[in-house]
Amino acid sequence: MGTGTIRLDFSTVAGVKLSDQIHLDIVARDGSAHYENAVEVNGTIQIGAIDASPVKDYQVTVWPLRYRPSSFFLRVQDGKAVRRSVTLPVNPDKVSDIDAPAYAKLPPALRSILETSSIDTQPAQQGQALYEALDAQRKACLLNICAKASNTILDDGSNCLSHLGGLQKLRRDRFFAKTTAALFEEVQNASRLFHQVSESLHHPPEGYLPAKSFKTFDRYGNLQLSFFRQGETGDHYLVDVDIDEAQYLEHTFEVIRNALLDHTTNPYDVHEVLVGEQKLIPGYDFLFPQVAQITATAKA
Numbered sequence: 073m074g075t076g077t078i079r080l081d082f083s084t085v086a087g088v089k090l091s092d093q094i095h096l097d098i099v100a101r102d103g104s105a106h107y108e109n110a111v112e113v114n115g116t117i118q119i120g121a122i123d124a125s126p127v128k129d130y131q132v133t134v135w136p137l138r139y140r141p142s143s144f145f146l147r148v149q150d151g152k153a154v155r156r157s158v159t160l161p162v163n164p165d166k167v168s169d170i171d172a173p174a175y176a177k178l179p180p181a182l183r184s185i186l187e188t189s190s191i192d193t194q195p196a197q198q199g200q201a202l203y204e205a206l207d208a209q210r211k212a213c214l215l216n217i218c219a220k221a222s223n224t225i226l227d228d229g230s231n232c233l234s235h236l237g238g239l240q241k242l243r244r245d246r247f248f249a250k251t252t253a254a255l256f257e258e259v260q261n262a263s264r265l266f267h268q269v270s271e272s273l274h275h276p277p278e279g280y281l282p283a284k285s286f287k288t289f290d291r292y293g294n295l296q297l298s299f300f301r302q303g304e305t306g307d308h309y310l311v312d313v314d315i316d317e318a319q320y321l322e323h324t325f326e327v328i329r330n331a332l333l334d335h336t337t338n339p340y341d342v343h344e345v346l347v348g349e350q351k352l353i354p355g356y357d358f359l360f361p362q363v364a365q366i367t368a369t370a371k372a
Contacts, residue, residue, distance in 0.1 A: 074124040074150025078132070080117045081157045084139075085325075085348030089115035090160060093363070095135040100128055101145070126150035133328070134158065138166045138360050140327045161325055161348070162358055164340040169359040170208045172215065175200040181233050182218045185249065188238035209244040212339035212356060217247065217313050219346055219354040220295050224265065224288065226258040232295070236311070240277070245337040246314035248277065252307050256299050259286050266297075274298035274312050283309070292320040293345040317345040324348065 078098070082090035091114050098107040098119065105123045113136075122130070126149065133143040139160035146154050175183070187199040197205055206214065221233040235258070237250030259266050271285035283299035294316045302308035314337075321327040321341060346352040 074126045075121045076124040076148040076150060077118060077120045077153040078122055078130075078146060078148060079119075079153055079155045080132070080134070081155065082113055082115060082117070082134075083157070083159050085159055085161050085344045090136075090139070091115070092139060092160075093137040097133040097135070098122070099131050099133075101131060102128070104128075105130075122148050124148045124150040124152075132156075134160075136160055136163070137363065139163055140321065140325070142326045143328050144326050159325055159348070161321055161327065161344040162340055164338040166360060167208075167340055167358045168361045170212055170356045171359055172208075172211050172356040175203050178203070179218065179222060179233075181222065181236075182214075185233075185236055185238060188250075189240075189242075191239050191242050206242070209339050210242050212343060212354070213244050214242060214247065215354045215356055216315060216339055216342045216346060217295075219352045220293065220315055220350075221313065223350075223352055224295055226265070227262050228258060230258070232259075232297070236313075240310060244339050245342075246312060248310050248312050251299075251309045251311045253309060255297075255311065256283060256309060259297055260284065265289065269296070271298050276300040277310060280310055287316070290350065292324070292349045293317055293342070315342050315345070317342050320345045320349060 084090055094113045095110045096108065096117065107119065107122065111117060127147060129145060129147050131143060131145055133141065135141045140163045142158060142160060146156060148154055186203055189198055189202055190196065193202060193205055218233060222231050224232045226232065235251055235255035239247050239249050241248040265288055266286040267289065269285050269287045271282050274285055276282045277300060280300035280302050283301050285296065285298035287294045287296045296314050296316060298312040300310045317337065343354050346354055
């Protein structure tokens with residue numbers, strides 16, 4: 073019986089060698105062979121003595137502890153090694169907290185926004201007190217949007233973040249901020265960056281009328297700005313800011329579809345889009361609960 077070798081090189085979306093516990097399942101497409109193991113991974117797994125006979129196709133499924141599962145096909149040939157790079161996005165359900173930058177290290181534009189914010193915290197807080205009171209997911213959303221908006225450069229040379237005033241609402245997937253007609257006009261005129269989209273899913277806050285909604289042309293991780301104006305005229309605007317990560321995980325990383333059935337926008341997924349697709353750095357890292365090391369088991 074001919075045999076071959078499979079080598080899997082694991083990394084995070086940031087290109088860092090992945091360290092995690094992984095349940096590995098390798099099944100021949102014709103059902104003639106099945107290999108299974110639970111292993112501690114530090115970058116690479118190599119599995120030898122895989123039935124090739126002399127060529128055999130396998131479905132490889134990896135179930136990490138902290139990252140999203142992935143499934144793909146490999147062809148194993150007698151006497152040869154097949155090598156595959158596997159990039160895994162984080163599983164938001166496994167993140168216990170984030171390691172975020174201290175307030176003093178935030179960009180000045182973001183500190184200015186926080187210092188004039190009036191979101192629904194109890195008691196009402198601004199500036200550093202507000203930032204430190206945010207839960208992990210709302211803080212991640214804030215840092216994601218800061219990274220994307222500050223790197224979206226308008227035709228006048230300014231960036232979108234610099235046009236934002238105090239926050240009025242902050243959720244895990246979006247925020248509302250004060251702005252002016254200057255941002256509305258720059259975005260509307262920046263046809264190389266933005267296109268107009270439906271604002272039907274973005275409802276105006278009390279006292280405001282819907283204006284227009286625009287989205288960047290990114291393949292994944294689009295910045296969407298939905299504007300609302302106070303009255304028919306004047307310079308008092310609110311903008312609903314969010315980042316769309318739809319379908320990125322499944323299309324780019326072969327994440328198993330069943331793992332995304334109940335998927336709603338999560339700031340940790342948006343982080344993976346910004347880092348993996350756009351090479352932007354939101355400025356925080358993921359923290360995970362401590363777990364005991366596993367004992368490897370195998371079945372062939």
